Amino acid sequence: MSEATLEISLTVNGEQVTKTVPVRQHLVDFLRNELGFTGSHLGCEHGVCGACSVRVDDAVVRGCLMLAVQADGAKVETVEGLNETGEIADLQKNFVERNAMQCGYCTPGMLITAAELLREPKPVSREEIREHLSGNFCRCTGYHAIVDAVETTINTRLEEG
Amino acid sequence: MKAPKFNYIRAESRQQALELLDQLGEDGRILAGGQSLMPTLNMRLSQPGTLIDINKVTDLSGITLEDGIVRIGAMTRHVEVANSPIIAENLPLIAEAMQHVAHHAVRNRGTIGGSIALADPAAEMPACVLALGATLVVESINGRREIAAEDYFKGLYETARAANELLVEILIPAEKSDNVSVFLELAQRHGDFAMAGLACVARVSNKTFEELRLVYFGSEDRPTLGAGAIAAVVGQTWSAECKEAAANALADDLDPMTNLQGSAAMKLHLQKVLTGRALDAAIERAEAV
Amino acid sequence: MNKETPLTLLDKPNSYVGRTLSRDAAKRAVAGRGRYTDDIMPARTLHAAFVRSPYGHAKILSIDVEAAKQQQGVALVMTGAELAEMCTGPWVGTLVCFDGMKSEPQHPMAIDRACWQGEPVVMVVATSRAEAEDAAELVTVEYEELPVVIDKETALDPGTPIIHPNLGDNLAFEKTIETGDVEKAVAEADIVIEDTFTFGRHTAVSLEPRALLAEYDPGTERLTIHTSSQCPHMIQAVFARTLGVPEHNVRIVAPDVGGSFGLKIHTFGDEIAATAAAIKLARPVKFIADRLESFATDIHARENRVKGRIAVTKEGIITSMDIDVRSGAGAYSQYPRTSVFEANQILNITGGPYAHENYRASTQVVYLNKVPTSQYRAVGHPIGNTVGESLVDQAAAACGIDPMEFRRRNVMRDDSYPRISAAGIEMRDLSHQQCLETLVDRMGYDALLEEQAEYRKKGIQRGIGIAAFIKGTAPGPAGYYGAGGAPISSQDSCTIKLEPSGGVICMVGVTDQGQGVDTVMGQIAAATLGIPMESVRVIEGDTDAVPYGGGTYASRATAIGGEATYQAAMMLRAEILEIAGVLLQAEPDTLDILDGHVVDKGDSASRISLAEIGRIGHFQVAELPNHIQHTLSATYRFRLKDALYIFTNGIQGAYVEVDTDTGFIKLLNHWVIEDCGRVINPQLADEQVRGGCVQGLGGALYEECVYDSAGQLQNATLADYLVPMAGEMPDIEVAHIQTHTGVSELGAKGVGESGTGAAPAVVMNAVNDAIRPFGGKVTAQPMSPETILKALGKV
Known part of the structure; x- marks a missing residue:
């Protein structure tokens, strides 16, 4: 069988992209290898670790569980894009100040996942934050610092309205 | 861990998907939410000739309520089910179960139809549709067929859906206002597949179960109705003896599978525990109404 | 101070x-x-994938690579024999400091025989990883299955097959240390407690898997390797020596490293193979282990069975401790750090916080047809601490003494250093007493006991655990690596x-x-x-x-x-x-x-x-x-001058709730008081402890590489090998006592492993505290729901 390919057009971090890709290529391999957005990482490639989390049409998805060709026509955002727009600047700052990462490999996925809680911030307990992040594996921190950073960000946003 | 080569066709309509399914036979695989299929592709555990992507087929998703029946399109994503006021109001069992389905990112993409079509024995939705007496609607180029949930789940990942059929819709009678439902699941970590689980729908009057459905999952090769346990409870005033009778009857209802999560004996024990807890909770909820 | x-x-x-x-x-x-290794993408990079043994033990009868070579995009297909021709010789994973230790010479890829499921057999190098995997599927290897050795308990029995006949048996190493007179102490003791503990196999599961990008310039004969490594100079020495490239021509760069935990201090055959391909092809070659091959090839650790015994007076004074350790290694001793370090550490540290003077500890490390084992965060300590601290708890209960008070009576005095431990190791600058009293204060120990009693009345079973510990950090040249003969700088x-x-x-x-x-x-x-x-x-x-x-x-x-x-x-x-x-x-x-x-x-x-x-x-x-x-x-x-290690110490506390009907454990609170000497950056030190704790908790509750009787790893996915996730882990309170080490002017000791070393011990003690009124006791990790239910006699 020869390699089947397909041309796709999509928006990645605000820029229009048109590329011909192998149909079997998953979204994160496309973002990393074809576009150089290496902020999304591969940790398991079977949908468990969350390191490859990206946003597709405003919803967080596992980038390894979606084919690049399925993103045709979609709006895709990676951590690089969120960094550029400043949408999560406070969350990023709190991650740094609280040292809510060590090796940093899980961090982009954690940020993108945690950002969901910030869209319409409402009071949440630490347990709820933990539940929300429960699909993102971090081997380094033990999660406590990550929960702290997310909690601080939500509380600050609530206080500042 | 890269997927093997395959062909890919994005179906533009339901009809096109059905035609492709028919033409390709065993060689074609439906790509719905992909949350179970994609891992097996990446691991090269499945090697389909052609993936038929139905994500762009718009008339396969949505939730409506008509004449006391909730219709859920097969491509409705878990997140939409979880956030649906129709589901919250009419199918509280499913709303409760949704909290146990994987994680946010997976719920954003995974679909209820995909879960039921795959029939993973530890998944929540198959148990719910069986407990709620749902009808599963499948279509092929030859037409439409309705299958009762009782007749749909045939074994480990085996269903009554033929290879050329597409699951298109799930029809679920709205829970009656005097019903209560309880969904319990034991998983070691949040969002994991169940070690043992139970979907319970009941009508309770004066601490007596007048109607009851108990569907067990996670321990069996398919969602399984606990007929003996139900019989031990229905018509009885709820009591410690009644609880014990239900637990005892369960030994004949279930035939748990030993797997990495534990032995058959442990799973039977857990299902007994969950039975008591679910029925306690049902009584409590009925009294709270 | x-x-x-x-x-x-x-x-x-x-x-x-x-x-x-x-x-x-x-x-x-x-x-x-x-910027991690896989983020570096030089032009014309090739990608390696491997055909790996599907069997736990098999003779390789033939290999047919022709179809793979014809595949589109394939640049090279290399067998183990072809790779061996590029290498200076097989590795032998022994260190001379482990007297009598033996291991079979090991080639980077299997040649005639594969000894564990996952051992590399053939490498395929192609223009993409997907194409390399496509071609790998076309390699045909004919195997003849051989009997496997899976059970460490029977590995030395006469009827058991011998994995490497040249070695004569399946024994890698044995050792006994003895101080004082254990038998006399036992004979004279008021109370003697004996128990047996078992520990599942773990693996590191760094989120970034092993990763390597090798580039070779034939003009200057320079080899540059970017790799996710903790020890660039060791990798330089091993790769240079194995591949016959002058060491000074080899540059190792470790860019951002996505977690390591000891995994990335080792050398792996597939990495040597990918580097050999880069030399042969004079093109960049990348090898990124995927998650499945991570489980099947990353070092494993922790598979041990320990029989332990403690003798105490009725006043609650420990008079002796003795342990016997059966340690399950893999098919080879991991080069160059060996697979026996873990057992040796268990011997060194069990019962380490206490002042008793009679100690005997012996081990036999045996080969099994499983992934080779080696150093993983807090080597040996989770095991030694669990055994020692469980025995201490059981002795305290037998004496009718509160476990905190029991420890108070037995820990080494803070004013007693330097001194020699029961295991014969010099201890300096420790602070067990101060740590213990700080824990009492931080936990609110007395109030917690009252709260526990109140919950008991309501039918809710909560447990309080305590575990004191020592931790060997920063090993010196007098110990293993310097004296062992391997190219590892201490x-x-x-x-x-x-x-x-x-x-x-x-x-x-x-x-x-x-x-x-x-x-x-x-x-x-x-x-x-x-x-x-x-x-x-x-x-x-x-x-x-x-x-x-x-x-x-x-x-x-x-x-x-x-x-x-x-x-x-x-x-x-x-x-x-x-x-x-x-x-x-x-x-x-x-x-x-x-x-x-x-x-x-x-x-x-x-x-x-x-x-x-x-x-x-x-x-x-x-x-x-x-x-x-x-x-x-x-x-x-x-360098350290005389000391074997800079020992640190501390104590952990845990508060858990056990659902005695389901066997589920809920972690409520966790405390760590530890003494890493001078703290340079308090936040970073705290986070080392927290992350380390959770790594220990994962092992205590969930993690185990499960093999079937044919030597097949049963749970080699992240869906089946359960790591700790945010939803189930507790917040962790950390405090530091700062007793500067006297061996340096800086005064800092190590802090990276203190959490991991004692977390399994403290949570097991807490669980046992919760279920003790029901006569239940758990001595096996991971403490799965079934383990708990069995302990309670419910299954």
């Missing part, structure tokens, strides 16, 4: 040392600008330079995997030199740049590398002050450096900036007299 330590530059008010500062690397990580160095701008470059052999080694070294250098943090740049992880060193393992980076940095900075400081003295016509000892300026000690008035010293020192040397030949750089190498 237990004893008076002379004040140093580091103790100045506003010193960077002892202060929480955030990491530069963190700022890159949150922007998605981390010393480390820092080269520090003043640039013309007044900025400082600090190059260290220790490496960062996210702990914040670079930040910590920067803090030490800046504090010592009296310059702003922004003026220091730390370089690590590049053998072309940094002085030779061991890298990061065994909680050594701050303890060893930190002292090297401190001393190098002191030397540079002396040079700077000497030049300043000449320029200012002042005695150097009347001068100080503050905020990047040389100042008078008396009034702190700025006399000359470091930038000016740098400018003159590098550009205007004619302004200096001829006898000043300073290079404005200094290198210091630090």
Whole structure:
């Protein structure tokens, strides 16, 4: 069988992209290898670790569980894009100040996942934050610092309205 | 861990998907939410000739309520089910179960139809549709067929859906206002597949179960109705003896599978525990109404 | 502080040392600008994939690679025999310091025989990883299955097959240490408790898997390898020697490393193979282990069975402890650090916090047809601590003494150091008593006991656990690696330079995997030199740049590398002050450096900036007299002199709830009080402890590499091998006692493994405390729901 390919057009971090890709290529391999957005990482490639989390049409998805060709026509955002727009600047700052990462490999996925809680911030307990992040594996921190950073960000946003 | 080569066709309509399914036979695989299929592709555990992507087929998703029946399109994503006021109001069992389905990112993409079509024995939705007496609607180029949930789940990942059929819709009678439902699941970590689980729908009057459905999952090769346990409870005033009778009857209802999560004996024990807890909770909820 | 330590530059008010500062690397990580090995993509890079043995043990009868070679995009297909021709010879994973140890020579890829499921057999190199995997599927290998050895208990029995007939049996190593007279102590004891403990196999599961990118320039014969490694110089030595490339022609760069935990101090055959392909093809070759091959090839650890016994007086004084350890290694002893270190550590540290004088510990390490085992975070400590602390709890219960009080009576006194432990190891500068009393306070121990009793009345079973521990950190050259014969440095160095701008470059052999080694070294250098943090740049992880060193393992980076940095900075400081003295016509000892300026000690008035010293020192040397030949750089190498380790100590507390109907455990609270000596950056130290704890909790509750009787790993996916996730883990309260080690001026000990070492022990003690009223007791980890239910007699 020869390699089947397909041309796709999509928006990645605000820029229009048109590329011909192998149909079997998953979204994160496309973002990393074809576009150089290496902020999304591969940790398991079977949908468990969350390191490859990206946003597709405003919803967080596992980038390894979606084919690049399925993103045709979609709006895709990676951590690089969120960094550029400043949408999560406070969350990023709190991650740094609280040292809510060590090796940093899980961090982009954690940020993108945690950002969901910030869209319409409402009071949440630490347990709820933990539940929300429960699909993102971090081997380094033990999660406590990550929960702290997310909690601080939500509380600050609530206080500042 | 890269997927093997395959062909890919994005179906533009339901009809096109059905035609492709028919033409390709065993060689074609439906790509719905992909949350179970994609891992097996990446691991090269499945090697389909052609993936038929139905994500762009718009008339396969949505939730409506008509004449006391909730219709859920097969491509409705878990997140939409979880956030649906129709589901919250009419199918509280499913709303409760949704909290146990994987994680946010997976719920954003995974679909209820995909879960039921795959029939993973530890998944929540198959148990719910069986407990709620749902009808599963499948279509092929030859037409439409309705299958009762009782007749749909045939074994480990085996269903009554033929290879050329597409699951298109799930029809679920709205829970009656005097019903209560309880969904319990034991998983070691949040969002994991169940070690043992139970979907319970009941009508309770004066601490007596007048109607009851108990569907067990996670321990069996398919969602399984606990007929003996139900019989031990229905018509009885709820009591410690009644609880014990239900637990005892369960030994004949279930035939748990030993797997990495534990032995058959442990799973039977857990299902007994969950039975008591679910029925306690049902009584409590009925009294709270 | 237990004893008076002379004040140093580091103790100045506003010193960077002892202060929480955030990491530069963190700022890159949150922007998605981390740069891990797989993020480096040179043009024309090829990708390696492997055909691996599907059997636990099999003879390789034939290999047919023709179809694979014809596949589109394939650049090379290489068998184990072909690879062996490029290598100087097989590895033997022994160290001479482990007397009598034996291991079969091991080739990077299997040649005639595969000895574990996952062992590499054929490498395929192609233009993409997907194409390499396509071609690998076309390789046909004919195997003849051989009997497997899976059970460590029967591995030495006469009827058991011998994995490597040349060795004569399946025994890798055996050892006994004995002090005092255990049998006499047992005979005279009021109470003797015996028990058997079992521990599942774990693996590290770093989120970034093993990763390597090898590039070879045939013109200069230079080999450059970017790899996710903790120990660049060791990798340089091993790869150079294995592939016959001069060591000085090999450059190892460890870019951002996505977690390591001991996994990345080892060498793996598939990585050698990919590097050989880069040499052969003169093109960049990348190998990134996918998650499935991570489970099947990354080192495993922790598979041990321990029989333990404790003897006590009725007053609750421990009089002896003895253990027998059966340790299950893999098919080969892992090169070059061996597979016996873990068992040896269990012998060293079990019962380590206590003052008894009679101890016997023996082990037999046996080969099994499983993935080779080796060092994984807190080597041996989770096992030794669990055994020791469970025995202590059981003894306390038998005596009718509160477990905290029992420990209070038995821990080594804080004023008793230096002393020799029951295992015969010198202990210095520890603080068991202070840690224990701090834990009592932090836990609110008495109130917690009352709360537990109240919950019991309501039918809710909560348990309180305590586990004291010691931790061997920063091993010295007198121990294993220096004396063992492997190319692993147990010393480390820092080269520090003043640039013309007044900025400082600090190059260290220790490496960062996210702990914040670079930040910590920067803090030490800046504090010592009296310059702003922004003026220091730390370089690590590049053998072309940094002085030779061991890298990061065994909680050594701050303890060893930190002292090297401190001393190098002191030397540079002396040079700077000497030049300043000449320029200012002042005695150097009347001068100080503050905020990047040389100042008078008396009034702190700025006399000359470091930038000016740098400018003159590098550009205007004619302004200096001829006898000043300073290079404005200094290198210091630090090693332990006599000590085996810098031991640390501490104590953990845990509060759990056990659902006695389902066997589910809920972790409610967790406390760690530990003594890592001088804390350089409190936040980074805390987070090492927290992360380490959760790694230990994962092992205690969930993690196990499960093999079936045919040697097939049953749960080699992240869906089936359960790691701890956010939803189930507790918040963890951490406090530090700071008893400076006397072996360095910096006074820092290691902190990276203290959480991991005792977390399994404390949570098991808490679970057992919860179920003790029901006669239940758990002695096996992971403590799955079924384990709990069985302990309670419910299944």
